[in-house]
Amino acid sequence: MCFWFICDVKEKELGRQEAPGSCPYCAGKVFALDVERQCRFCFLPFCYKIKREYLCNLCSRRLELYH
Template structure:
């Protein structure tokens, strides 16, 4: 049985923009950050490339979660 594991994970911020809504904790503006995540096997083989959108508050820097699927 052969077991593979990822040796490295690299994240790169692609873009940032203001998202609609307010932070439920402090009332600050919400920022949407698009992040490209790359998982590699021993720096030579890319296993997976994902694009994610992360939400955070611009005032208190808390990570926020979207209620939409």
């Protein structure tokens, strides 16, 4: 007997705005992105998250903040 599990993650950009500071790798502008992630199992959504990510405009690296 075989079971096939269909899992999918969909991302949607909600907004983009310029963040203060510059990229430590290339000194480019940094943007703050609001991203909506929706995980689905057999076409039914079971996880829904909105997160803020920081991204460099020149080198396209995802940046992390350390407190």
